Amino acid sequence: VIMTGGLGPTKDDLTKQTLARYFGTNMVFREDVWAHIVKLFESFGRKPVERNKFQAEVPENCEVLFNHKGTAPGMLFRHNGRRIVSLPGVPYEMKGIIKNELLPLLQDEIDYQIKHKTLFVVGVPESVLADQIEPYEGDFSENIKLAYLPKPGLVRLRLTARGKRADDLHSDLEAAAKVLKEAVGDPLMDGSNSAIEKYLGEVLTQKGLTVGTAESCTGGGIGATLVSVSGSSAYFEGSIVAYSYDIKETLLGVDHKTIVEKGAVSEEVVRQMSEGARAKLKVDFAVAVSGIAGPDGGTPDKPVGTSWIAIAGPTRTITEKFVFGKVRERNIQKTIFAALNLLLKEVEDYG
Template sequence: SDIVILSGGLGPTKDDLTKETAAALLGKKLKLHEPSKKKIQDFFEKRNITPTENNWKQAMAPEGAIVVENENGTAPGFIIEEGEKALILLPGPPNELLPMFEKSIKPYLKEKEPGIILSQTIKICGLGESYVETMIQDMIEKQENPTIAPYAKTGEVHLRATARAKSEKEAKKLLKPMTKELKSRIGGYIYTTEENVTLEMAVIDLLKNNRLTLTIAESCTGGMIVSRLINVQGASDVVREGLVTYSNKAKRKYLGVKKGTLAKKGAVSEETAKEMAKGGVFFTKSDVCIATTGIAGPGGGSEEKPVGLVYIGCNVCGKITVKKYQFGGGREKIRQSATAAALTLLRQCVLEHYSKVTFGKEKKEK
């Protein structure tokens, strides 16, 4: 059975036309729905307000429609059935939409379509979307059940495998071989297979499990890395200090970057990133430091050092890695990309340091 769900446009104003349009398209008249009228009446009486004419619009229902009660507002929802098909109209405000969907629409859909849909998410960092797609091209082409779809996030690729089956057990059985195949193809670039685990959570976990403390020294990302990390509950066990050393002066004062390095190589250079990562560990007595310096734009770029050029340095217990990146997009996008790249590099450096696993030479940075 085929179902369309529309949300929004059920309110009292003249712009709220979803119901009217749907009814007109389906050739149905709107009729007064007494219980809804009563509810609106009560709502306004309780608040001692006289409803204006347009409020009664919300009590009109397409003829033959199932009226779905709204426990958190005055606009009811509607299910209009046409044979096996159904058009479902729901209110727009999330605090009305979500409870109504949970309470009334989910059971309705469940009854129409027995069985379940189960998804498995695989989250990848350090590989570009098109590269991941190439790795699993054959799986995408012959997908049926489970289906598989890639979603690009800034600096990450998420794959979602979705199985449809009669029971949860059966759906899991369908998903298992696909998940296994994906893991064997993509390997260490997968940072989690949990839907609600973020890259920053994976990084904090990794550091915590290895009892490592972290200092973040940010120039172009300007607090974005530390802000993402501190969003993780328990980050305080790991994050020693966050320093936004945006000016050259701050880079020298807090991280001991040499005056000569800044003068000869510039603030945006491999050498500066290296000294930032080195100084971050030294001056704050932490185990690990991730440092960024780059040109977020829109000004400040040159032919030699264009907008989007970012150096990221990572110091894990004295071993310093510096990588060069060229990001596209506007200022915010560049900073977001640099932040994701920094978390990715941090994860890879710690993993390599502890497991001696080297990430593939075929590694592609987006």
């Protein structure tokens, strides 16, 4: 049993006292916990106040799980063959204790393991994927479960394997991934359990390649997604947000006549945007997008949700048209993921 919250220094934080009463034990002041709190405050250039001493008081029968990101320790109780865990309610503190304290302890005690493998598909609705995959699910090992994790423009497919420590779960997961590949085909991408932007960054880093963006309808969202990954400075050079015709022409070298004749949301314009960005930013790959996010601006030929995406690379420039939906925020997010997916495919195929 894992519970969270109520471990702070204020009067309404009653979890520790409640657990002490439940287990029929006393509250005790732990010098090692207090020393840990003092050291944590010192690392912030501060001193703890008297009230913080309450956080060094814990039920006598608990095992302390030290919190390296905050002042409230976690606690592990063993009772009638069961484990009861109390953790801080602050999410990043709770996750830190689980990762650094609780899981290593449990892994030493329990002959059980869980492993995951995550793949993803961009631009295919969850319902369509389910129809494609369902006939093949009988080919999975009995210890494999599949979860669909959708977000605008992208569906992650998470395979989970459970077994004893001696079991070769990696082979089971790889076999299940092959089944998914057979069911879905080329749209299935191996995310190596990472978000697409992180996996793309890993591939760019491995190949020593650089990337930049030229963005209209996404307003810098592709660049922001790329730089959300730690270490992205190794491969990301910059973005040009070219929302107006003038910026497309002056910064990216898009031909004025092309914009007038074909429209800003067109294959010809987005191709020139990507090639102009690649030259301007001096990168190996440049991704460019131009679209009608909505809710206004659509026409019969170019309805709301239309997006053109181009990837300019060392050997070629590719373009692809997408028509998403009518909700502005979702169209922007779908365009970002579609662009990252196209870029990833081009980077993986290069070299």
